[in-house]
Amino acid sequence: MRIIGFNFKEIKAERKKDIKGSLKIKSGLNIEGIEKENLDIAGDVLKFNFEYKITFEPDFAEIKFKGFVLLSPDDAKQILKDWKKKKIADAIRLPVFNFIMNKCDIKALQLEEDFALPHHVPLPHLTNQPSDTPSKNQANYTG
Secondary structure (H helix, E strand, O other): OEEEEEEEEEEEEEEOOOOOOOOEEEEEEEEEEEEEEEEOOOEEEEEEEEEEEEEEEOOOEEEEEEEEEEEEOOOHHHHHHHHOOOOOOHHHHHHHHHHHHHHHHHHHHHHHHHOOOOOOOOOOOOOOOOOOOOOOOOOOOOO
């Protein structure tokens, strides 16, 4: 299986009101459809249409992405057969979901900055360590 394409069809960000009180941030990814498509350069591929939504509750803000991923799988017939039952095998679903979330999360972080929203995922940060104590990530090396 190879991911050979990715495109956004819609990006929507809306801040409905100022954030006050408690805040819950939820995200959800939904595959809206899988269809066979023929590309001149790649032959038959599968097009996974998706919607990825991040909500800042209760009703503070929402970021929504719609798009598609193009996949060149070895077993397209089985994937389409499973999709008729709204099932996707983990061997396909996990890499596709991770790919979509990576693309959308990067864009969402930028939109969250632009709309003055809290980040939906924690970003790494540095902390001050006493200089005589090696940090957990620091190698203890004597040369």
